[in-house]
Amino acid sequence: MDIQLLFSGVIFGLSLASIYFLISIGLSLCFGLMRIISLDQLLYYSIGAYITYSVVTVSNNFWLGIIAGVMVGGLVAFIVERLIFRRIYERELTFSMITSFGILLGGIGIIKAIWGVIPRPIKPPFANQINLLGTDVPAYRILVIAIAGLVYIGIWLFLNKTIIGKAIRAGIEDMNHVEGLGINASRLFTITFVLAGALSALGGGLYAPLIMVDPSMGLEILAFVFMVVIIGGLGSIKGTLISSIIVGQVVSIGSLIYAPLAIMAPFAMMLIILLIKPTGLYGNKLNK
Amino acid sequence: MLNAWRWWRGIIIAFSLVAIGRLFLPLPFVNEVLIFSIYTIGCNFLLGRVGFISFGQPAYLAIGAYGTAFYLFYFGTNPYIGILAGVTAGFIFALIVAPLFVRLRSDYFALVNLALAVIIFYMMQKVLVKITKGDNGLWFLTNITSTPILDLTKPSDFFIFALLIAIVLWAFYKYVDGTIFGACCLATKINETKFQFLGYSNFRIRLMAFVIANTSTALAGCLYAVYLGSVSPEITSPSRTADPIVVTILGGVGTLFGPLVGTIAYTGLRDVISKMIGNWELFIGFILVFIMLTNSSGLYGGAENALNKWLEKARVSNLNKKKPK
Numbered sequence: 001m002d003i004q005l006l007f008s009g010v011i012f013g014l015s016l017a018s019i020y021f022l023i024s025i026g027l028s029l030c031f032g033l034m035r036i037i038s039l040d041q042l043l044y045y046s047i048g049a050y051i052t053y054s055v056v057t058v059s060n061n062f063w064l065g066i067i068a069g070v071m072v073g074g075l076v077a078f079i080v081e082r083l084i085f086r087r088i089y090e091r092e093l094t095f096s097m098i099t100s101f102g103i104l105l106g107g108i109g110i111i112k113a114i115w116g117v118i119p120r121p122i123k124p125p126f127a128n129q130i131n132l133l134g135t136d137v138p139a140y141r142i143l144v145i146a147i148a149g150l151v152y153i154g155i156w157l158f159l160n161k162t163i164i165g166k167a168i169r170a171g172i173e174d175m176n177h178v179e180g181l182g183i184n185a186s187r188l189f190t191i192t193f194v195l196a197g198a199l200s201a202l203g204g205g206l207y208a209p210l211i212m213v214d215p216s217m218g219l220e221i222l223a224f225v226f227m228v229v230i231i232g233g234l235g236s237i238k239g240t241l242i243s244s245i246i247v248g249q250v251v252s253i254g255s256l257i258y259a260p261l262a263i264m265a266p267f268a269m270m271l272i273i274l275l276i277k278p279t280g281l282y283g284n285k286l287n288k
Numbered sequence: 289m290l291n292a293w294r295w296w297r298g299i300i301i302a303f304s305l306v307a308i309g310r311l312f313l314p315l316p317f318v319n320e321v322l323i324f325s326i327y328t329i330g331c332n333f334l335l336g337r338v339g340f341i342s343f344g345q346p347a348y349l350a351i352g353a354y355g356t357a358f359y360l361f362y363f364g365t366n367p368y369i370g371i372l373a374g375v376t377a378g379f380i381f382a383l384i385v386a387p388l389f390v391r392l393r394s395d396y397f398a399l400v401n402l403a404l405a406v407i408i409f410y411m412m413q414k415v416l417v418k419i420t421k422g423d424n425g426l427w428f429l430t431n432i433t434s435t436p437i438l439d440l441t442k443p444s445d446f447f448i449f450a451l452l453i454a455i456v457l458w459a460f461y462k463y464v465d466g467t468i469f470g471a472c473c474l475a476t477k478i479n480e481t482k483f484q485f486l487g488y489s490n491f492r493i494r495l496m497a498f499v500i501a502n503t504s505t506a507l508a509g510c511l512y513a514v515y516l517g518s519v520s521p522e523i524t525s526p527s528r529t530a531d532p533i534v535v536t537i538l539g540g541v542g543t544l545f546g547p548l549v550g551t552i553a554y555t556g557l558r559d560v561i562s563k564m565i566g567n568w569e570l571f572i573g574f575i576l577v578f579i580m581l582t583n584s585s586g587l588y589g590g591a592e593n594a595l596n597k598w599l600e601k602a603r604v605s606n607l608n609k610k611k612p613k
Contacts, residue, residue, distance in 0.1 A: 037395055087581060093395050094341040098537065099580040101343070101530050106573020108527070113567055219526035223406035226399045234395065260415040267407045271388060274400065278391050 004135045009256045010249065011132075015141040015210070017248025018148030022203030023221070024228040024240050025155065026196030032172040032235030033192050034089055036096035040080060041200040042218035042225065043107035044073040048201025049208040049217060050115055053122050062125035066205040073201020074194045081193040089189065104218065112215045119212035144206050151199065152241060159237070168192055172235065223263075224251070227270045233283025243281060299458050302545055303451060315443050317559065319515060321551050322450040324535070326457060327508035328547035330501035331532035333461060336542025337470065338497045339394060339477030344401030345532045346524035347408040348502040352378040352509025354412065357426045357519040358419070365433040367440040371510040378506020382499045390494040405529050413521040420521070429517025440514055450511060457504060462544055464500070473497050505532075527569060534572055537579050540589025549588040 023045050030038040048069035055065035080103060088096055129136040159165035167188055171178045179185045204217075211217070228247050232239030247266045255262035273281065310318045327349060334340040355377030356370040364370065385404070389397060412420045420426065432441050439445045464470045472493045475483045480490050513519050522528075531554075539550020562568050579586070585593060 031395075037399070084577060084581065094339075094398065095580065097341060097343075097395070097398055098533060099577055101533075102573045102576030102580065104573070105527070105530060105569045106577065109567045109570025109573060113570065216527060219406075222526060223403045223410075226403045230396060230399055230403075263407065263410045264415065267403065270400070270403070274392065274396070275388060278393070278396065280396075 005256065006253075007133060007135045008137055009252050011137045011141055011145075013249040013252030014245070015144045015248075016251055017244045018144050019203050019207045019221075020224055020228045020247060021148055021241055021244035022151060022206070023200045024225050024232070024244060025151075025237065026200045027225065027229050028232070028235055028237060028240045029168075029192055029196050031229075032237075033168055033175070034085075034189050035093060036085065036089065037093060037100065037234075038085075038193070038196065039097060039100040039222075040103040040107065041196060042222055043104045044077055044197040044200040045204035045207075045221070046108070046111055046215070046218040047076055048073045048204030049213045050111060050204075051201075052205040052208050053120050053213045054115075056122055062122075062209075065122075066202065069205035070198050070201045073204070074198035077197025078190065078194050080197075081190055085189075085193065086186070108215055108218065115215070117215055119214035121212055122209045124209035140209065144210075147202075147206060151202070155237065164188070164191060224266065227266045230280050231266075231270055231273050233280030236280075236282035239280060239282025295462075296459070298544065299455060299462065302548060303455050303458075306454075306548075307451060310447060315447060317555065319443060319447055319450060321548075321555050322447070322454050323508055323511045323515060324555060325548045325551040326450075326454055326511065327505060328532045328535045328539070328551055329457060329461060330503075330505040330508075332536045332539070332541065332543075332547045333464075333501045333504075334497065335533070335536055336546075337465070337473045337477065338494060338501075340390075340494070340498070341394060341398045341533070342401050342501075343398055343529050343533060344403075344405040345502075345505050346529050347401070347405040348378055348382060348505040349509040349512070350408050350412060350519075350521075350524035351381045352506025353513040353519045353523055354420065354509075355506070356510040356513040357428065360428045360431050360513070361426045365431055366435065367432050367514045368435065370432075371507070371514060374510030374513065375503060375507050378509065379499065379503045382502035382506070386495050386498045386502075390491060390498050402529060405524055406526050409521055409524045409526060412524065423521060425518050425520025425522075427518045432514065432517065443515075446515055450515075453507070453511070457507075458544065465544070469493070469496065530572065530576070534576055538575065538586055540586030540592070543586070543589050543592060546586055546588040549591075550586065553587055 023041055026041040026044075027038060030036055030041075051069040051072045052062075052065035055068045056062055059065070084099065084103065085096070088099055124138075124140045126139055128139050130139045130142060132142075157165075159169050167178055167183050168191075171185070171188060175185065178188075224247060228240060228244045231246065232241075232243030246269075250266050250269060251262045254265040277283075306318065306322070327345070330348075331342055331345050334342045352374040354374075356374035359370045359373040360367070389400060392400060413422055429441075434441050438449050440449060472483070472488060475486075475488075476490050476493050484490055509523070512523070535550040535554045536547060537550075538554055539546030539548070557571075558568060561571055565571075
């Protein structure tokens, strides 16, 4: 395999990893703080992509579309949190999983009702290639990677430098103590959930030009997002970053070697990691 | 004799009702109900007894269905041997993945299982395309030969066969619920630390329960394959992974006849609603969220509770009447 192909494969893998990271960070944060498994993040991902599609076709401005997608994704997350998740935080983990899967399926039904079942293409904002180390790589993919990097830095700063972020981190350790300190837990949960939803929507909006937008896109990416979350360990942000890079690279390089490997290799890897460490790379014991 | 009757009573009444329903309802509907309820009872056992929430049931369904399909498409023509081949395939597959899966915590278990269903879907659709014919699926209806006593190529005979299988399976699950093994399953669901302290192995009990439940799911897959005469990757598509969970919850988690009642309600509603609006997922999603939020114990569970309460009330009032004398 020549070096140029490998290099473009790595860039491709990194851009995939960025998308996986943006979606799974929401799942991971929600699990860490609220002890729920929120499968409906994949719904906000689809909503982000569809709103981006609609705004782009109307206004012809891609960035406006992304902003609208993130805002609508966050808004839907806010409504869902207020109406549904509010009532089930105290319940068992499996309970939230079934409910959120219901929300995901219902949401896909609504998307089908509004936009129909036909896949829709979105034009990338710019199609030119950048010459990096003698290899031509699409500029848009580099941009996606850069945005994901910025998001990671932003989340890191948010969690480590702001008081709300510090409260979230403390809540991941022990929610009862945080409440005892007089911090409004329900507001904290809402903020985290909306943040997670908005990030998933951002992931959807950014990924939309690279694939077709279709109603079952959330279900298609679901397996990969799960693998990322499981390999990294639920509730760990660093683990999510590392495992999304691993999965992205395995999918990309694997498909260069032998096409079916793109799907099977990460799954096999996940099984091996679970065999060694049943809670994933950075996951810790659940005490609930 | 009386005890035996008491033990069999529920099962016989329930399936006589199904058999009577066969006279009024269209045959495809009744057959679908029987196969689907066999499909769901494994999931019901896992969720209600062992506390495993399995979003990956379609994976085991597909393994059973493809086991049967490969036999009937490539090798032989006898449907009974096909079903046997499918069940064996499902059993072996469950045995392979079980040691890996049952060690996991319930949340990881659910996620990994769902990922497994998606992977099996991709495998059947893309990776093994040479053997499985991809999205077109395998068609082998004409390959199946008629057998002398119960001719499975005829839907009416198939109904009798499926009914017998269902009765045997229900009796089996009822028997399992009553044994020490069934009690152990419930104990590992409720308090695994204490259960371990008592000297039992959580791992072994879960492994057995997992293999039993998924083998019965594979059996449903075999029945689907023989009944429809074709198998396509659609059987394990990601949007259908929630079906058994929905039916289990709709019928009542952990009850013996929950899956049957849930299946009848679900299949009936699906037939009615998909005729009115084409948007079936929307409906499942809302049912699921609604049942979870109202915290009800499902159709059969709710009816059972109400009946027990009523019987208790009648008994108490009888006692009160007798007391003065």
